[in-house]
Amino acid sequence: MNSLKRNGYDFCKWYKEPSACHDCALIGNQDNGWGKGIYKVKDVPTIPVHPNCRCAVGAYWVDKKNNLYETPNYNEQSEESGRVKKVQENNTAKLNRLFNSLNIKTAKVDDIIELGNAFNKEYNIRDNLEDKSYISNALSKYRDVGEDILEKSWAKGSNRQIKNDLKQAFSHYPKEWSEYLDDEYMLAGKDKDRGFYMRWYATPNGNTKTPTWLVRGNRLREGVTMDQYNKFGEDLHNGKYNSVYSTGKRKTTVWHEIGHFVEEHNKDTLRISKEFVSRRTKGEREVRLNEIFPGFGYKDNDVTLKDDFISPYIGKQYSDASEVLSIGLESIFEPGEGQLKSISKEYNFVKITEDEEYFNLILGILLKG
Template sequence: MKKKLSYWQKRYLKTKQLQLSKAVAYEKEYAKRLKETQKLIEQEIDSWCKKYAKKDGTIDPIDAKKLLKGSELKDFKYSLAEWERMAKQGGFNHEMDLEYYRSRVSRLQALQLQVTGLMGKQTSGDVKSLEGLLKGSYNDTYYRNIYNSQAVKGKFSSNFAHVDDKKLNAVIHSGWKGSNFSTRLWGNATHTLPKTLSETLFRGIALGYGPDRLTQMARVKLKDFSENQIHRLVTTEAAHIVEQATLDSYKEIGLEKYEYLATLESHTCEVCGKLDGQVMEVSKQETGTNYPPIHPYCRCTTVPWDKWFEENDIKRWSRNNETGKGEFIEDMSYSKWKEDVFDKPKQTEDGIMKVKRTPVDEIKIFMSGIDMKKASHEDLTMLGSLVNNHFDVSGNIGNKDKLKEIFSNFREIGGEVPKDGWAKGSGKEAKRRISEAFSYYPKEWAEYAYINGKGIYTKDTKRGFFSEHGIKGRTWRSGIADNAVSIMLSKGSRTVNYHEIGHYVEYFNPEALRMSKLFLEYRTKDEKEISMSDILYWYGQNERTKKDNFISPYIGRTYKNATEILSMGLESLFEPQDGHVFSQSSREATKVRRKITDDVEYLNFIIGMYLKG
C-alpha cells in the first residue's frame, strides 16, 4: 500500500494543480476567440460555395479542383502576399511552397489559404497570450516551490537564484519533444487545421453536399480542433513548463531525490503507473523517461523526497486532493514572503529574514507539535486554553458562525457528505440536519465514512443514537448492512445532530477515542459508578455513570468502544440551549442547569479535540 503524502508534499501537488487550472482558463478564452474566427471561416466557405455551386446547390468536384485564372488569380496573389507578410511578422515559416502557389492554385486551395490567413490573424495574438501563460506558470511554480522549501524548515531567505528574462525565454522556447509551443501552435492553426478543412470539404463536395452541409462539416472540425488539438497542446506545454520550473527549484535548493506522482491522472497509463510512487535521483532526471511529462496530456508531477518533509509533517490529509485541503502552519504567508523578497527585503547580512510571529502563529506552532498518537489529554486542554484565551470562545458559545470563523484559523471547517455517501432509505430532513452540523465541523469529518467505504444512514427516530451498522431498508427489522453506519436523530431535537456526530468521529478516529477515554479516566479517577436515577430521576436504575463534577452526569457514562466526552462537548459548544440538567433527583426537586462554560477545563479539552481530532 503506497504511503500517504506528507502535508508539505501536498503543498507541491497543489502548486501543480494551480497551474493546470490556469491552463484550463486559457483554453476557455481560446475557444471564445476561435468562435469569432469560426464565423469568418464559415462566411468564407459559404461565399466560396455559392460562387462555384451549380443550380441544384451542389459543387462539381472537377470545378473545385480547377486552377484560378484571370481576376481570381490576381485577387488570390494579393491574399497570398498578405499571408506571407503576416507569417514573417509572426516569426513562422509556413510549410506551403509559396512560390508554387504564385503560379498554380486551384479554387479549393485558394479557400484553404483564405482559412490559413484567418487563423494566422488569430494565432499571432494566441502565441503572445500562451507565452504569457507559460512564463507566469514557470515563475509562480518556481517561487512557490522555493517558498515551500523554506517554510518547511521555518527559515525564510532571499538568498536564492531569481528567474531572469534570458533564462526564462530559453526555457519557454526550449520546447517539449523537439519543437517549442510557438511552432506547434502556428503549425496546428495555420497548416493542420486549414488542410483538414480542405480535405473535409472536398469529401463533402464529392458526396454531393450543399453549402449548409459543408459548413456544418467545417464546424465539427473546428470544434474538434479546439477541444482536442489545442487542449493537447496547451495541457502538454503547460505541464512541461511547470515540471521544468519544479526541477529548477529542486536543483536550486540542493534536493537530491524526488518522488514521482500520478495522483492527478484520472486514467493512469501503463508507463506512468509503473513510475507512480518511485523515488529517483534529481541528478539522473530525464524528461519523458523518469520525469514528467512522459507523454502528451500527461498530468503527472513530482514532489520532494527529503527527511525534512517527513520530520516536519504537520497535518494528516484525506485521500482526496481537492477536498483534503488544510490550513498551512506557517510563519509567513506566500504573498508576504514575495513582498519581502522582491519589494522590500528585510534581512540580515546572511540573507535570513526576520519574521515576527503573531499570537495565532504561536498557537499554530504549538498545535503542530501535538502528535495525536503520543499526546496526552493535557496537550489538547492546553491547546484549547490558548485558543479560548485569544479568541474568547467562552463568550461565543452557541454562535456557530463565529465559532466557525475562529476555528478556521487553524483547520479547514465545513464539510459535505458526498452525494453517493448517503445510504439508501435515509430521510430527507435527517440528511439536512446532519449536513447542517457537518457544515460547522472540520471538513475531514464529513468524509470519514466515505473514505472508509461506508455510507451514512440517517432517519428521524424517537431517541437518537449512533451505530456502527447501517440499515438495509427503512426499519431495523429489514436487517443491517456492514457497508454503512447509522446516525439516528431524535425528532424535534436541535442538539442531537451535533451530539451523535461525536460518536461517529470516535468510531472512525481511534486517536480521538483514545483521547476521550484518557480525559474521562482522568476526571473520574477514584469515582464509583452510581445509578443515573439518583441524580436525574427519569433515568432507569440500570443506567450508570461516574458523575465527577461534569455539567451533566451523562458525560461520565462508560462504554467499551465509545464515550460521551466528545459528543456532549460538541453539543454543548454549538447548541448549548439553556444548558444541561446537572441534577434533579425527583419531580419536586429543583432543576439545576449548567453550561460548558461552567467547566472551563472540559471546554478547553473539547476545543483541543475539535482542532486536532
C-alpha cells in the same frame, strides 16, 4: 499584514473559507516550501481578494526557521509597550507552536487541554457559544472546515429532514470528519422516541436487517440484482454503514451523535476522551443514572462516574465509546440553557464554560481530533 510585522512574525498562513473561489483556493493550496498556504509575511497576497471574500491570514510558526520579522531601525517606544508586545507574541506564538507540534496519535489529555486553552484565549470562544459561523471560521484558520457529504455516501432510505440537519452540522465541523464517509455510507433515520448512532444499517430500535429497498418479504425487489444484495452484505460486514437517528425535534441530537461517529472512526480521540474521564473520576464508584435522574428512562445497567461534570452523563461507562466529545460538541454549538447537572427542587442547568478544563479539551479536539 502590518499587525503581523509589528508583532514580529515572518511567516503567515492563508486560511481559505470553506466555499473558497478558484483564485482563493489556489492561494490557500500553494506550497512555497513550508506547507500549503504558508507565506513570508512580505509575500502573502493581499486580502480581500474580491468583494465578500471571507478568507483570512494568521500568524504561523515554521519549525527550524527564523520566524522573526526584522523591522529596520525598530525602536521600542517604552518598556511597557515592549512588555505588552511580548505577551501578545507569546499568546499567538504558543497557539501556533502547540497546533503545529501536536500529534493526535501521541497526544495526552493535558496537551489537548493546553491547545484548547490557547485557542480560546486567541478567539474568545467562551463568549461566542452557539455562534456557529464564528466558531467554524476560527477553526478554519487551523484546519479545513465544512464539506458537503457526497450524495453517493447517503444510504438509501435516509430521511430528508435528518439528512439536512446532519449536513448543516457537518458544514461547521472539521472537513476531515465528513471525509470519513468518502468510502462509507450514512443512514439519516427518523424515530419518534430517541436519537442514537450505530455503525451499521440500523432500524429505529437499533437492530439491523436487510432494508426494504432490497427485499420484500423473503424475495428480492423487482430490479434488484444478487450482486446488489451481496454488496450490501459485504459493506455491512466491513463496517461501511453508519446510522444516525433523531426525532427531528431536538436541535442538539445531530451535533451530539456526530461526536460518537468521530470517536468510532478516530480511536485516538476516543482514547483521549476515556483518559480524561478516568483522570477526573479516579477512585470514584459507579453510580446508576436512574438514581441521579429518576424517571428519565435509564436502565439499571446505565452507570456513570459522575465527578463534578456539567452533566453526570459525561462519565457514562461504555466498553468502546464515550459521551465526552458528544456532549461537548452540543454544548458549544447548540448550548441552549446548558446541560442538566442535577435535580433538587429545580432542574440545575450548567454551561460548558463553567468547567474550563472540559471546555478546553473539546476545543482542542475540534482542532486536532
